[in-house]
Amino acid sequence: MSARPIYTLVDTPAAFRDAAGALALGRGPFAVDTERASSFRYGDRAFLVQVHRRGAGTFLIAPEGHRDAVQQAFAPVLNGTEWIIHAAGEDLRSLAHLGLHPGILFDTELASRIAGFDRPNLAAMVERFVGVELEKGHGHEDWSRTPLPVSWQDYAALDVEYLNELAEALAEYLDANGKLGWALQEFNHLVRSYSLTPRPKKAWRDMKGLSALRDGSGLQVARELWRAREQLGQERDISPGRLLSNRDLVDIARAKPTSPRELATAVGRTNLPPRDAREWLTVVEHALAADPSTWPPRHAPQSNAAPPKSRWERHYPQSWAMLQTCREGIAHRAAELQMQPEVLLAPATLREAVWVAPDTGPAWDTHQAALALQHAGARAWQVEFAAPILADAHGQMVTAV
Numbered sequence: 505m506s507a508r509p510i511y512t513l514v515d516t517p518a519a520f521r522d523a524a525g526a527l528a529l530g531r532g533p534f535a536v537d538t539e540r541a542s543s544f545r546y547g548d549r550a551f552l553v554q555v556h557r558r559g560a561g562t563f564l565i566a567p568e569g570h571r572d573a574v575q576q577a578f579a580p581v582l583n584g585t586e587w588i589i590h591a592a593g594e595d596l597r598s599l600a601h602l603g604l605h606p607g608i609l610f611d612t613e614l615a616s617r618i619a620g621f622d623r624p625n626l627a628a629m630v631e632r633f634v635g636v637e638l639e640k641g642h643g644h645e646d647w648s649r650t651p652l653p654v655s656w657q658d659y660a661a662l663d664v665e666y667l668n669e670l671a672e673a674l675a676e677y678l679d680a681n682g683k684l685g686w687a688l689q690e691f692n693h694l695v696r697s698y699s700l701t702p703r704p705k706k707a708w709r710d711m712k713g714l715s716a717l718r719d720g721s722g723l724q725v726a727r728e729l730w731r732a733r734e735q736l737g738q739e740r741d742i743s744p745g746r747l748l749s750n751r752d753l754v755d756i757a758r759a760k761p762t763s764p765r766e767l768a769t770a771v772g773r774t775n776l777p778p779r780d781a782r783e784w785l786t787v788v789e790h791a792l793a794a795d796p797s798t799w800p801p802r803h804a805p806q807s808n809a810a811p812p813k814s815r816w817e818r819h820y821p822q823s824w825a826m827l828q829t830c831r832e833g834i835a836h837r838a839a840e841l842q843m844q845p846e847v848l849l850a851p852a853t854l855r856e857a858v859w860v861a862p863d864t865g866p867a868w869d870t871h872q873a874a875l876a877l878q879h880a881g882a883r884a885w886q887v888e889f890a891a892p893i894l895a896d897a898h899g900q901m902v903t904a905v
Contacts, residue, residue: 540647543743566650619681706734831854
């Protein structure tokens with residue numbers, strides 16, 4: 505079991521400046537993590553930022569109420585430097601909101617998956633490579649709570665205390681197995697995609713279950729409920745899902761209730777506050793009163809993106825068969841490389857590359873398959889392994905037509 509960590513909690517602009525000064529005098533990469541409260545609060549902002557650096561120690565930074573001061577103090581020290589994060593994606597987005605961006609990244613979770621480990625969580629990897637058993641149990645807490653319990657602070661500090669040792673061990677392991685170059689490409693991609701690119705906007709059509717709404721009025725109600733929930737969540741600083749779940753929105757849109765009792769029946773809840781029930785019913789009423797010409801169409805506007813599974817399989821069977829052949833090929837090659845198929849090539853990337861393949865005409869060569877993969881976002885090392893698989897599958901498809 506790990507010893508209780510030593511750290512400093514900083515939550516004022518003056519303390520931020522002192523912590524930044526101490527970190528600047530340390531050596532080597534910065535081990536970084538964040539704790540968020542997206543299940544409780546609106547958005548995905550960080551309520552705690554943990555930073556550890558050799559020679560400087562560990563600092564727990566509480567930014568709420570002083571977010572501009574966090575950027576002013578820490579950006580000159582942290583930005584453009586080397587960071588180590590475990591499962592960096594959402595952390596990078598939250599840190600970008602604070603104006604903090606790495607120059608070089610080492611993601612120990614992604615490194616573990618590329619290395620081929622089945623349990624890439626931080627506790628398992630630290631125990632394997634560092635020989636320390638970490639405390640568990642606070643990852644899903646409401647980190648917007650103040651003051652933070654000491655046990656939570658200890659947990660947060662341990663999340664960064666051993667990242668330097670873990671990163672060094674994983675880099676050595678990857679290098680010995682010829683995979684370090686692949687990992688570095690993935691880390692660079694993470695920085696571009698999550699730290700330097702704005703978060704994609706949420707869309708109401710991403711809700712599951714919309715296909716159950718068979719008419720335009722149901723979709724209209726679902727869209728307006730989603731918009732109202734987003735606005736209300738932002739105003740109250742509450743996670744929208746804590747107001748009503750996506751399933752609740754779809755069920756209300758299907759039922760189109762006109763009374764609090766009908767609303768409660770639709771969502772299967774009798775504990776909705778009366779004020780909230782009235783607000784949701786007003787949204788339904790106004791949605792249905794709107795000019796039908798402004799209602800959303802049954803299907804989303806056409807795009808060049810790959811269609812949903814059911815439509816792809818039903819309307820484009822040859823292309824769908826090519827996708828299945830590619831999936832099998834990717835899975836086989838990934839097993840040879842001792843990693844999961846989604847590490848070798850993300851399913852979404854594969855779908856986009858296959859979707860643009862013509863179902864007639866000359867078979868793709870490896871170069872054409874590589875261009876499709878690159879356009880879909882695959883990295884060079886992934887293209888090297890996946891392009892021959894796509895080219896072969898495309899050849900099978902056009903031959904069978």
